[in-house]
Amino acid sequence: MERASEPTGLLFGPPLGTRVHDWLLVDYHGHGAYGVVYRAVRIGQASAGPVALKMAMRPWDPRFMREVGLLSLVHHPSIPRLLGHGFWRHPSGTFFPYIIMEWIQGTPLYTWALEHHPTNLQVLQMLAQLARALEATHAAGAVHRDVKGDNMLVRHSDGQAVLTDFGAGNYPCAARLTWEPLPPGTPPYRSPEAWLFERRSEHSQDAHYVAGPADDVYALGVTAYRLVTGEYPFTAGLLQDDAGAWTLDALPLPSPQELNPRLDAQLSALIVRMLSVSPEARGTARELAEALEAAASCVEKQAGGSRIPPRVGGRSWSIRSAWVLAGALLVLWAWKAVHAPSHIESVEEPVASLSKRTERDTANLGETTPQPQPPPEQSSSQPKTISQAPPPEPFPGQLTPDAKGRCPGSKQISLNGGCWVEVPTKDAEECEKNSLVFIKGRCYAPSMGTRRKPPPTSAPPDFR
Template sequence: MSATLPHVPPGSLIDGWQVSKPLGDGGFAFVFLGEKNGSQRAIKVAQHRESSGDPKQTHVRTLRELTALLMLDHPHIVRPQGYGLAESGNLYLALDYVDGWTLAEWAERKHPTVREILGVFEKIAGALAYMHRRGVLHRDLKLSNVLIRKSDGEPVIIDFSCATYTLAEDLTDGGLPPGTDRYRAPEQFKFLREHKDEHRARYAFQVADEIFAVGVMLHELLTDPRPTEFRPRFDLNSPALPPPPPRLANARVPAALSDLVENILARDPKGRPVDTEALRRELADLRAERSAEYDVPAHPPAEQRHGGTTPAALAVPSSPQSLKRHVALMERALRAGSWLAGVVCLVALVMAAALWRSSGSAPGGPAGSRDAAAPRPPPATTHSPPTETSPPAMTPAGPSFVKVPGPAIAAAPKEGSALKTPVPEASSPGRAPRLPKKSVAAIECASLSLVAALAAGCPGAQIRPEAFTCPAGAEEAMREQLHWKEGDSFSLQLDDRQASFDNVWFTAGAEVVGVVPKGVSDDRQDAVAPRGTRFYGKAYYLSDKMGRADGPALVIRYDRVKLPGQEEYPICFVHEGTVVAFKDGRVKASNRGSGTVVDRWP
């Protein structure tokens, strides 16, 4: 039986390869930078996954990864350079060492233009098309599994731990193949719901799933100035709500590119490009566009260094055009079936529209808007980014956000009364007209309506969790490897990054990392969830209007656990605690509590 590889300090040897530094570790392997005879390689040593139920899979899975890589020879796909046995008895692969940044790091460090991002994704799609023609599927595409080589800026797809190929043996016991949930296509979760009672049901991963993952990557780079930051994000594979168009979140995204990303992320696989070669051609066509809007950085570098802008879903629409885009997004939500959230959001937006009209900013209003006043950009003559980062006149400038101390209700005007529209003050040439105080108040009121709507369940606010089955493989892992029983209760510090005993603020929808602290004296917990055990999950807020007789609650769903010296396992573990306060999408509650092992999310 293969042993799990212990910590390997620099200078150690792995089958003659001298370890320089660790490069990372995941569910299936540890990766080190190794040197031998003047050559540098990424040494990937398999680690045993107890959840597999079969220690032989340690080698079988690594051999399958090696087989998949040996079928491929492409400049944008990592190449194998050998294999062998580590001193621990575990199989290792020697791979090309790519000295580079992940896609997320590259976006933050290099401030690429839209055209440069398209060029990278065109090459990624080309590599995937080559891979798919040979019957290989990666199955875990994400920002961290594509590196941009520092020496030449070329992308390289790495980490084929989850890859499969035609006629390969199925090594997964759960309903879904291995992968990262955020990048899974929505049809995978639909499959789980429809086959939750069929123990042997297995989802057949398709090229359409791979294309969806590319769409998630592209959406994240175009809409998030700081994609490496650990914070809550809109779930792009929600079965109820379609993802917001990239152009709605970032005015620098050209309309044609925004439309393409929406197609790639279509809920129906038939709405996506037919294959990765078709996707590559569409990306190439956009990259060849001569418009200057493709040659500005996708995000202002200042935002990427000092923090991103307000998420579009929380922003006040800055123009009638922006408001129309918000309304269109909510209408799609209604068509997608999330009628309650859509209705609430549309009501808020109708209020905002009325207030926009009252402020004189409706279509056909006073001339002198930014759209009309902005100069036309000169024709593009080079692909290099300009020294200044402000975009050409594509859409209005970014919206401002009004912080709200609590919910507010706007009183409707009395019947028969009219809202008077004051004339905007004159402004200096080149500036948009300044709105009078009453108009500003109207816009702020509209923002309050939007924030209130978000708290009721509009896009971007993950407040209430949906009832759903546990993660794939959780039931077996809890029973066979962790020896947990349904109803087991364990004490923990709910979020290790905050003060241990205090009441602290949790952001609804944000990730939390719990830990079992010192001083736990329960023998049962000490045996199966000892001190240092780490729980990974998300925080939610349930109000007393959501069917709770005991008042509002903080709910944390932990779906992964890592015991000291062991690997991660999928779990179903829930904490439910009393809320001290709720404000602006954040929940104040005690950071100490207990959780319960369940067989289904409540």
């Protein structure tokens, strides 16, 4: 009998009810680029409670062993505990790695903020907990490399902030898995020095940026800024001098308190510190945790006498478009002129103010805000372009159209000087969750250049 061909990957993972060694898959929790997460229970011991079982989408995916190695080094209340790992055999005979972790019953940080409107004290405490999680990670010589609100949960049982998804992390002696100039990560959370390195090394065949603790701290600052203002920060642009050398150009970043007057001054200053263009000025995760905890103690003592105006709704920015900054400030000024507070809502004031991009998330936007509409169909004889909405500027390393406005790929779209590929989703929240761009009812991902030579057949023992 002829053997069936082996699967190249699991699009959605094994079906519910599948037995994975001693575990039974009872519920589907979500998926990322490389893995599917289930709620699982030990067979015969369901009363012991669930665990999180993360299954690889690709056979023998080495990323999973990296995550196992990293989680085995780091132990902290704000990091899920590693409980086990192994390989599940597909009926075809192919093996898929999986990881068993502590089940965290919680809500993603940004969603939690939208639902609960946390106070200055709550934001300070949560950021301090996350900084402590980074401190433990960095103390083990590791870096997370994908710190963002979507990888943070607020645990239902005790309100503790938990840093999750260490699949993109790196640690000493871990094998190198990618040969692109920048390591895995989410573009809006990348540090200025990472973008500068990418641009400076665009003609180098072997250049690879090594993310360090300062990159994680910067990403925590981006998370905090968006948490309390609803906007991604602008911190630096890239400039090229007459000799062709690239340098960082610091942009005038509004402090979080300027955009959200309810914000505590200490909290605002600490967020600005995390977003410093200079990595050294950001401080270590431990130093920030101590400063956040001290600020929380001060706010807790002073909260009884504070007077806070009603909260201000945040608006999202197109990444790295400086002219949008001026427009956002103008809109904010107009909003405050029309909605000047006439009374105090409460002493325990809400401060977090995230943008909401779906029909069920519209409370923070003006009632007359137009809903996104899909762009008109393009003629097959014309280059695919979009011009109906303010688009983001191209990322460093992103492909650009030729003089006729055409991108090199047949499925690529020219958008504000960059080439983009449409992602098959109409869900704005899902699009943003994956750090993509949602314009006029459609989701787009940047088309990045492939300038690097193919990876060698064997990975070097060290990560550079």
